[in-house]
Amino acid sequence: MTPDAPAPEAPPERHFLQAALANRSFVIGLVITAIVAAMALLSFVWTPYDITHLVVADRMKDLSIAHPLGTDHLGRDILSMIMIGARNSIAVAIVAVGIGMGLGVPLGTWAAARGGLVDEILMRFNDLVFAFPALLSAIMITAIFGPGAINAIIAIGIFNVPVFARVARAGALSIWPREFILAARAAGKSKTLITIEHILPNIVALLLVQGTIQFALGILAEAGLSYLGLGAQPPMPSWGRMLFEAQTRMMIAPHLAIFPGLAIVITVLGLNLLGDGLRDLLDPRLRRER
Numbered sequence: 427m428t429p430d431a432p433a434p435e436a437p438p439e440r441h442f443l444q445a446a447l448a449n450r451s452f453v454i455g456l457v458i459t460a461i462v463a464a465m466a467l468l469s470f471v472w473t474p475y476d477i478t479h480l481v482v483a484d485r486m487k488d489l490s491i492a493h494p495l496g497t498d499h500l501g502r503d504i505l506s507m508i509m510i511g512a513r514n515s516i517a518v519a520i521v522a523v524g525i526g527m528g529l530g531v532p533l534g535t536w537a538a539a540r541g542g543l544v545d546e547i548l549m550r551f552n553d554l555v556f557a558f559p560a561l562l563s564a565i566m567i568t569a570i571f572g573p574g575a576i577n578a579i580i581a582i583g584i585f586n587v588p589v590f591a592r593v594a595r596a597g598a599l600s601i602w603p604r605e606f607i608l609a610a611r612a613a614g615k616s617k618t619l620i621t622i623e624h625i626l627p628n629i630v631a632l633l634l635v636q637g638t639i640q641f642a643l644g645i646l647a648e649a650g651l652s653y654l655g656l657g658a659q660p661p662m663p664s665w666g667r668m669l670f671e672a673q674t675r676m677m678i679a680p681h682l683a684i685f686p687g688l689a690i691v692i693t694v695l696g697l698n699l700l701g702d703g704l705r706d707l708l709d710p711r712l713r714r715e716r
Contacts, residue, residue: 439578442707445707446703446707449706449707450573450699450703451699451700451702451703451706452699452702452703452706452707453664453703454696454699455695455696455697455698455699455700455701455702455703456700456703456713457519457696458573458692458693458695458696458698458699458700459693459696459697460517460694461696462512462689462693462696463506463516464508465512466509466512466513466516466613467513467518468509468513469506469509469513471515473505473506473509474493474494474503474505474506475493475503475506477502477503477506477507477510477661477663479502479649479660480500480501480502481497481501481502482500483501484497484501484502484676485497485499485500485501486497486499486675486679487663488679488681489681491544492667493505495508495681495685496679496681496682496685497680498668498671498672498682499671499675499682504650504668504681504682504685504686505652505685507614507663507668507686508665508685508686508689510662510663510664511664511665511668511686511689512689512693513665514575514658514662514663514664514681515643515645515648515649515665515693517575517659518575518578518579518582518644518645518648518658519582519641519642519644519648520641520657521579521583521643522579522582522583522586522640522644522648523583523586523640523644524583525579525580525583525584525586525587526577526583526585526587526589526590526640527586527590527633527637528556529587529591529595530586530587530588530589530590530591530592530593530638531590531591531594531595531626531633533548533587533591533593534548534590534591534593534594534595534598535595535598535621535625535626535629536548536589536621537549538594538595538597538598538602538625538627539602539617539618539620540617545595546594546696548591549592549595550590551588551646552588552591555584555585555587555588555666556588561647561650561651561687563581563584563585564578564581564582564585564647564650564651565651565654565656567581567584568581568656568657569581569653569656573655573656573657574657574658574659575657575658575659575661577646577656578647578651578652578656578657578658579658581647581651582644582647582648582651584645584703585647586640588634589640590633590636590637590640593632593636594629594633597605597625597628597629597632597633598621598625598629601624601625601628601629602625604622605680606624606650607620607624607625610623610624626699631708632708633702633707634704635701635704635705635708636698638698638700638704639697639698639701640693642693642697642698642701645690645693645694646690646694646695648664648666649664649665649666649669649690650666651666652664652665652666652667652670653666653667653669653670654666654670655667655670662685665686665689665690666686666690668682668683668686669683670685671677672686
C-alpha cells in the first residue's frame with residue numbers, strides 16, 4: 427500500500443462493537459442481564475441447597491457463610507430460591523414476549539399493508555385491550571382459568587400482542603412510502619412479499635428494543651401475579667411469592683423481602699438499561715446526532 431493510499435475502512439460490525447462498548451447503558455445492562463441469565467442457567471444443574479428439603483431448625487437464619495442470603499421461615503436457603511426463581515421469571519417472560527411478538531408483528535404489518543377497514547378494526551381492538559391495565563387483565567385471565575405458570579404466561583402474552591402490533595404497524599407505515607418500496611411494487615411484488623423481504627428487515631431493530639422493554643415488564647407482571655398467588659405454585663419458588671411470604675415477617679427477618687426485591691429491581695434495571703443502549707445503537711436518528 428502506497429503512503430498516499432487511504433486506510434481501509436473498518437467493517438460495520440467493528441463500528442457497531444466499538445459503539446456498543448462505548449455505550450455505558452448498553453454495557454451495564456448487558457453485564458447485569460448476563461449475570462442473571464447465568465444464575466438462572468446454573469440453577470438447572472446446581473444450587474447451594476435443595477429447596478424441597480425443609481430444615482425447620484434453620485428457619486429465618488441471618489446471613490452466614492453456610493447461607494450467604496439467610497434462610498426463610500421453612501429453613502430453605504434464600505440464595506437457592508432466588509436462583510430458581512430467576513429461571514422461572516425469565517422463562518415466563520421469554521415465552522410471553524414470544525407470544526406477543528409472534529402474533530402481534532404479523533397483525534401489525536398486515537394492518538399497515540392492507541390499510542382501510544382492516545387497519546381501523548385492528549387498531550380499535552388494540553385500543554380495547556389497552557383500556558385494561560396489563561396486571562388487571564392478567565389477574566382476570568388467571569382468575570378464570572386458575573393459577574399457575576402456564577396461565578400467567580398466556581395472560582402476559584395476550585397483553586403483549588397489541589403492544590407489538592402497534593409498534594410493528596407504526597414502523598411499517600413509516601417505510602411503505604419510501605422509494606425502494608415503490609420500486610418493489612412497480613416490479614409487481616405482492617404486499618405480502620414486500621412485507622417479508624423489505625418491511626420486516628427494516629423494523630427488526632425497533633422490535634428488538636421493544637422486546638427488551640416487554641421482557642422487563644413481563645418479569646414485573648410475573649412477580650405481581652405470583653405475589654397474588656396466581657403465578658407459579660409451590661413448591662416452585664418465585665420472586666413475587668417470596669415477597670408475599672415475607673410481608674408478615676418484615677420486622678423479625680427483613681432479609682426475606684430484601685433479597686427477592688433486589689433481584690426484581692436489579693433484573694428490571696438491567697433490562698431497561700440494555701433496551702436504552704440498544705435503542706441508542708440501532709436508532710439511525712440517534713446515531714446521526716452522535
